[in-house]
Amino acid sequence: KDDLTTFDYVELYLNLVYAYEQIGDYKKANFYSSLAYEYSQKLYNENLSDKIREIETKYNITKVEDEYKEKSKQLEERQSRNKKIIFIFVALFGFSLVLFYFFYQNLQLKQRNKIKELDSEIQENIINASIDGQEKERKKLSEVLHDNISALLSSAGLHLSAYLVGHKDEIPEEILKARSLLKEAHDQVRDLSHELVPPVLAKLGLYYAVQDLCEKNSNSIINFTFNYFGSNQKRYNEEFEIKVYFIITELVNNIVKHSKATSGYITLEERNNQIIINVEDNGKGFDSTKTYNSDGFGLTQIKARVKNLKGKITINSKLNAGTLVYIKLHIPDH
Known part of the structure; x- marks a missing residue:
């Protein structure tokens, strides 16, 4: 009740x-x-x-x-x-x-x-x-x-x-x-609701939501591989899970839209009360040493999200050598 x-x-x-x-x-x-x-x-x-x-x-x-x-x-x-x-x-x-x-x-x-x-x-x-x-x-x-x-x-x-x-x-x-x-209106409302906040994130947590994200974005052109080091049943603070999920979603969207990659790799690891995120692709890359390039593709917003969570982000990329984004976030107590 x-x-x-x-x-x-x-x-x-x-x-x-x-x-x-x-x-x-x-x-x-x-x-x-x-x-x-x-x-x-x-x-x-x-x-x-x-x-x-x-x-x-x-x-x-x-x-x-x-x-x-x-x-x-x-x-x-x-x-x-x-x-x-x-x-x-x-x-x-x-x-x-x-x-x-x-x-x-x-x-x-x-x-x-x-x-x-x-x-x-x-x-x-x-x-x-x-x-x-x-x-x-x-x-x-x-x-x-x-x-x-x-x-x-x-x-x-x-x-x-x-x-x-x-x-x-x-x-x-x-x-x-x-x-x-x-029926058509019901189906469209349901699809829109799922696009705003995936139900798998709310019901099952970050692990299953990212796994579902990789499966949905994998196709004959690009394949995403997901690895997780920790308990797949672990749930975090709801607001924290939503923020982390949309950071990863934005990085995946960048790979799909801009990288021309054939493979993407997402790794999550929980270590010392921190969550480590690695997002990598084998695409065309860019010169991450140049500010005007590294701040493109929505990376400014991603950096702001990470800083707001008191985390650290490192972006390593070279032309024709793919891109690696490394993020370290402190897991909130509540």
Whole structure:
């Protein structure tokens, strides 16, 4: 009973209403209809709370951007003040012109480095805030599609099928088309829910989700091999599993779309309360020593994800020699 969701209660009471109406017990049907309405209102309130949390996430992103602008402004004002000080010293102490010139250049360099560091930090925070919001929205939307909309479509289909059983001799074509459209809508909602957050990840865990990912992306052109060193029954924190899964998914997508590889290798290993991820391919590779290349193919977002998890990432790649991505993440306690 404790495992039932609010939607499960709504569906349960609606089915009871239908059942008691069929046997003619309208008193009980009315009682369960009231309960179904009560839980429908509760479900509406829960969905409303989710929308409020979504607005809060967007507000936090805006707040981070405002803080970045304010800090940049302060740094620019400080730089302007430093320029004035330097010019005064140059005017008063002409003999020290060269000395102050170097001091000024050094100060300028530090200011630029600080701005770059601040810009990099703010950009990472914005990326991570966006990613966290996207992952939460993925999970919640997947749950709503699967637990609410998909279930409602299934229930409507069952009611329609029950009606058709009692009217076998006279079945309007419109009713048959409606049942077909309901089934198609149910299948599309189910597929979309699985794309947002794979059910194997939620039900079985990271090991089986990555194994399924390799199987789905293997074909006659490229084959993915998965190795895991640890217990395949081990479950981690749900949020941690989702973040790790989408990091690996993004790397696999890069291999499929860009590498022109024929083989991909994914290895997961649990060691010293850390999870080690190796993603390798035999594709065309790129020059990982060049920043503009190594930050392509969504690697900037992957680096931000890893840093947000307080992990380390190393990318080794050479032209026509494949790519190896090594990631080390600390496993959260809870």
